[in-house]
Amino acid sequence: MKPKNYFPADENELVNVQAGLTRKVAAYNDNVMCAEVRFEAGTVAALHSHRHEQITYVISGKFEFKVGEETYVVSAGDSLYKQPDIVHGATCLEAGTLLDIFTPHREDFV
Template identity: 60%
Template structure:
């Protein structure tokens, strides 16, 4: 029921990106994602709805055919199967929520 950040494993994904899977059930998932300046999350898509809240830093996000600069306090919605990705222009952290949960994030 409770997920304490201090007790949650930080996974290094490489290329300046790391994440903590904070909480999940089969219906949804909350993930903290940290980016070093210049790190890139390549364009990709998945069948999950995704909501992203910018906790800190600044990011150039592409969602579909649009690319915009977002920073702390901004949020985005990504519909299922839409192409999206980002480049971190100022080191920061995102909070991603997925519906349903990303099974691929917890598979060993």
């Protein structure tokens, strides 16, 4: 089977994850996934962990992230790395958008 190389934005569904938080999966294959995550100010992504490595790039807005025992306040242009199984979560301080990269891809997102 030939891998898919192009993922038009209008073909990817915007999913309401919780009040104030939506997600749109972008390009992915078995090994890697890209997702756009939009937050309204005040929205909290509860502390959680998963088996995937994750990089978060802040496109816009301002967020307070808890990653393991550390807390970071991040804004546009900043990025975070989360190793597998580390507990992490975020509070949106100013409405914004994140780009999340996972390896391997998140089966629960597709």
